Amino acid sequence: MAASAAHSRYRIEGMDCAGCATKIDTAVRRMPGVEDVNVSVTAGTMTVKHTPQSDLDAIERKVIGLGYTVAQLKGKAQPRAMAAPDVAEKNEHDHEGHEHAGHDHASHEHAGADHDDDEEVAGLHGHDHTPTSGPWWNSAKGRLTIASGVALVAAFAVHYIWPATGNWAFIAAMLVGLVPIARRAAMATLAGIPFTIEMLMTIAAAGAVIIGAGEEAATVVFLFLVGELLEGVAAGKARSSIQALTTLVPKTAFIEEDGQTREVPAESLEVGAMILVRPGDRIPADGEIAGGESAIDESPVSGESVPVRKGAGDKVFAGTINGDAVLRIKVTAAAADNTIARVVKLVEEAQESKAPTERFIDRFSRWYTPGVVVVAALVAVVPPVLFGGAWNEWIYKGLALLLIGCPCALVISVPAAIAASLSAGAKRGLLMKGGVVLEGLGKITAVALDKTGTLTLGKPQVTDVISFGRPEAEVLRLAAALETGSSHPLALAILAKAAADKVKVPAASKAQALGGKGVKATVEGAEIFLASPQAANEAVKLSADQSAEIAALNDQGKTVSIVLVGNEIAGAIAMRDEPRPDALAGLKALTDCGIKTVMLTGDNKRTAAAIGQQLGIEVRAELLPEDKQRIVGELKGEGLVVAKVGDGINDAPALAAADIGIAMGGGTDVALETADAAVLHGRVGDVGAMIRLSQATMANIKQNITMALGLKAVFLVTTIAGITGLWPAILADTGATVLVTANAMRLLRWKGGV
Helix, strand or coil, X not given: CCCCCEEEEEEEECCCCHHHHHHHHHHHHCCCCEEEEXXXXXXXXXXXXXXXXXXXXXXXXXXXXXXXXXEECCCCCCCCCCCCCCHHHHCCCCCCCCCCCCCCCCCCCCCCCCCCCCCCCECCCXXXXXXXXXXXXXXXXXXXXXXXXXXXXXXXXHHHHCHHHHHHHHHHHHHHHHHHHXXXXXXXXXXXXXXXXXXXXXXXXXXXXXXXXXXXXXXXXHHHHHHHHHHHHHHHHHHHHHHHHHHHCCCEEEEEECCEEEEEEHHHCCCCCEEEECCCCECCCCEEEEECCEEEECHHHHCCCCCEEECCCCEECCCCEECCCCEEEEECCCHHHCHHHHHHHHHHHHHHCCCHHHHHHHHHHHHHHHHHHHHHHHHHHHHHHHHCCCHHHHHHHHHXXXXXXXXXXXXXXXXXXXXXXXXXXXXXXXXXXXXXXXXXXCCCCEEEECHHHHHEEEEEEEEEEEECCCCHHHHHHHHHHHHCCCCCHHHHHHHHHHHHCCCCCCCEEEEEEECCCEEEEEECCEEEEEECHHHHXXXXXXXXXXXXXXXHHHHCCCEEEEEEECCEEEEEEEEEEEECCCHHHHHHHHHHCCCEEEEECCCCHHHHHHHHHHHCCEEECXXXXXXXXXXXXXXXXXXXXXXXXXXXXXXXXXXXXXXXXEEECCCCHHHHHCCCEEECCCCCHHHHHHHHHHHHHHHHHHHHHHHHHHHHHHHHHHHHCCCCCHHHHHHHHHHHHHHHHHHHHHHHHCCXXX
């Protein structure tokens, strides 16, 4: 990408079919200074890559001239990172040794959210292409369809009462709907796009009048408008499926300032503001809990039905619901940059990138439509000229073929399915950056997964409390006393265990840390030493049984700390970074689908092997970043299509080397922007779900293409055979488009199956 290139993003209203997107793309691409154009009919957006000197007003006028309304979205469209960032940016996080050290994802600043729905639209001309949001009868397209229908009914009435004037009445009824269609056809032709459905419709209707089929011409125009209206309604539903997420965020929030609480617009909240969220209210911004503890219902943004208990220090997301207690929350992201806003922006941008299948269909349609026009002309001319056929009969058949030849249903078959799939995935925390990624996921045959933070929770947990002379509860109580106030991961594990077991922790005094050995303090008058096994053995000789038990725990990949009371060995506490609750089931789902799985980790072999044995996965341990990249390359060399799953900031070389890089994260900027795809909610099973969604999408696309081409083939044969005429031909086009769109929309209800 040239450094001088600029990106501008627009909201396009009235763009209801693939033909619309093609017209806009072709017209804008030909303008001076425009380097690239991405148009999404399902998102209703256009992103233009252009030189800084480009005339943006001229671009807008060109789109308006084609019959659409256009508004530039706030901010500049940012180029999307489609793979992991450069190695130099990411190697700072090393997985060697203690791989569960925390990563700060919050410091990455996100810029340029640009999906405001309330932009002022300039140049509303009241033409046929208008927004299809709201009741269909309130749109200009709906009103035109109603007017055409009324005119057609009136024409039939006139024909019944005064048969001699009936043909003129049908021509008048036809013109009610055809004039706006012909105007759009002319504008598209002037923009260098002659083969549009509007042009084919205009020629077919005019030709029908010339050969005396005015009644059919008026009927066909009305059916065409009905079909367009249905396409607009379907496209509107597809477009609103992801935008509906934005309605989850409340409009107002209660902010605390100078000891006072007042209600303010949620969009005015700034980073660092302190807000109050009452029980039952939706959380108005991404933030961190500063006070209180409550069950948070995250189902609106994650699909997870079980509320998550969260307290001080935990992150919460905009749009989720506070359960049973008042929370004080420190805002960590502005309204334009909260998780839901970023998800919407990401999905809209993803819908603008075309999948390989979609690009193929686009190329095919460029030849398909002119080819059909040629065939229609031959059908109209050859039989009368060479075989003495009736001119009116064969011209009529040729006109019907023109309508059959529109590729709308075929062209929309892929983007409609992909848009619905991206939206369905986003609602479940599965984010994919465009059709290329979505299509590629279905071809995955091997998945390489990081250990810490991916297969495991990323923080140690107490797995065993062992008595060597004192009760287990006493051992935990004394250890917690020494660790109170510490932020070390192992200390936090002990304190969490004590809190879970509701242990009353005594106060400690004279605490001192002994480098490499442990920590000492006085608790209830006794000197307590929480030590490493080696330091404990130096202070008080461990028995053979005690040493054997500690060695067994170490062999399981666990870190062991010994609790000494004076010169007495009281007990031991073992800790380990445990697998995620769904890791075993998630890996099994992958292997059941015939997908090879392997763990790639920088952690030591003993710890990695213990986790690998527990999860039943092949283990490659003690790896440097370049080793992980090499192994991914080896897997690809074996003919496998490889996905690399990591935490979104580590393993940059491996993520970049894989066919698909998948980030595990909790809605952070890094998780959303670095890899090809992201699993927001950190579930291993979601990797398999993402692959199943891809497979379901590709199956849907095949169904759509079959329907689109199948209907056209049937009507092609029946038209030439004289069985069907103009109005069934238009149904073959608009009907197929509506069927294909409706079939694609089934993916919005996808629940996890193929």
